[in-house]
Amino acid sequence: MVPVPSSQSPAPAPMLVDAHGRTIRYLRISVTDRCDLRCRYCMAEAMTFLPRSALATLEEIALIAERFIARGVTKIRLSGGEPLVRRDVGELVTRLGLHVGAGLDELTMTTNGTRLREHAPALAAAGIRRVNVSLDSLDPDRFRFITRHGDVAQVLDGIAAAREAGLAVKINAVALKGLNEDELGDMLAWCVREGHDLALIETMPLGAIDEDRTDRFLPLTGVFDTLAARFPLVRDSHRTGGPARYWRVEGTATRLGLISPLTANFCDGCNRVRLTTEGKLYMCLGHDDQVDLKGVLRAEGIGALDAAIDLALAGKPKRHDFRIGAGEAPAVARHMSVTGG
Template sequence: MAEHMTFLPRDRLLTLEEIAAIAERFIERGVRKIRLTGGEPLVRRDVVELCRWLGSHLGNGLDELTMTTNANRLADHAHSLFDAGMRRINVSLDTLNPERFRFITRHGDINRVMSGIFAARDAGLAVKINMVALKGLNADDIAPMLRWCADNGFDLTLIETMPLGAIDEDRVDRFLPLTQVLDGLQSQFTLTRADHRTGGPARYWKLADSDTRLGLISPLTANFCDGCNRVRLTTEGKLFMCLGHEDQVDLKAAYRAGGEALDDAIDMAMLRKPARHDFRIERDAAPAVSRHMSVTGG
């Protein structure tokens, strides 16, 4: 059974009460970690209330509550998230270069992101930076990002681009194998393999003379499915058992049907979790799934 569940608070298609009820069923089945992601979770008006409710289960079935955010609104919420029981947070940040950041995000202001990151650190939240490695775009930013994380006490996780949604020529050309990235980093840094695990697919290295860990998520060069224990619930109430498959179970409909329908639907979903994804990134390959990452989260 999956032990890690990702919720996607983006709009009100699932009510707070429905998310709470579904989460409670998963906690009863052994889920120990819940991560809020998106899209962007902090745009949801009742996200702090949701965090407080989920946080009330910490120490009573739930071991950890985390969030992945773009940090644009993090400065406003960091202390509330800590008060709700959150102790670490993931921030999506693909470069430290302001102009390149605007290009990648299409509109982003890196100063707002930085304010959010340091507000989170000041509130007591451990910060991990998630960086998608993009060939020809931010490859030369990776080593400076690792140095910056070490200087500020943050962890860094590098992620290979995944073929979700439409794949154009640019997307294929941007694929950067993390095996190649790691070779380059090991020529500049002293990295030793670490046993640290967070319940996710990353494999970790320890950076010498610092507390910083480097994580690698390599869906294509080092398939992570053997250790996957995640399922993902969308704001529409669809439960996806795998990022790389279209198979889903409608938990919102099951909940609203009443009776034992929700429990039956969850049990059925767990039995249908596939053994591995179908990701490939080739010029003639169709995407494994038609939906983009923002639909089901990372």
């Protein structure tokens, strides 16, 4: 793939503002719904993935992303599934990386880290400066149980490779009752020693899995109180454009972020939309409304994307509708890997 010459690009269009007055500056892109792990809170063990014929090409993803950049999006996160399992994803990273400093402030990636040893140097060379690595336990046996077959040593080696390549690392950990709640303090201590930031996330009711998420739901309100008793946490005004609220471990470079979709709704400041690997634009993680941008691009060409995007934004809801409780159905049927984290 090569960048589209500016002479072939549609004229600039107005900034992206939804019906509630929120300006959209952040696009998350799932490049694949596939993953080489099967985390219990995210996927069923026997997953049925989308047929490859249903996916948007990397060229189509790039064209759509570039239209968002032209309309004021300043941050793009590539995710999945596991983005590094998609063949030639490096070409997409390289193309979007050309926009960093030329409309795009930041290009980042969320990964499970299993393939970072192989890909970290190329990601850094393409313009990525930070990666989020999903890591729910440092204990080998516990990590293998949560992921069903993962090797934590492989992920830790990938994190080391990322640091060697000059990438900053944020650790994402889902707080899981009865699985890792006794380890979250040690996780933060490890992040302090290693110089990583840490984001703790409440489990999200997306897609059917083999367990009842209620059994594993751990409110971050209680987790924060436990951590605050152990660490000198001071409120931090840092913002990345995402939903986390931040604290800093005083005297260190480590920030603690809390992402609490169930106990602390963060929708009022939402500046995000999500593009799926099928080329569908979802305005909210917790709703099913979407516009098929891939279909518009194929049927009508790049010049029709602006009207389709505006139509989507007009329907962006004010809030998500996440609920969790015994017997409660998932908020939406699609899995997180389809929409992108």
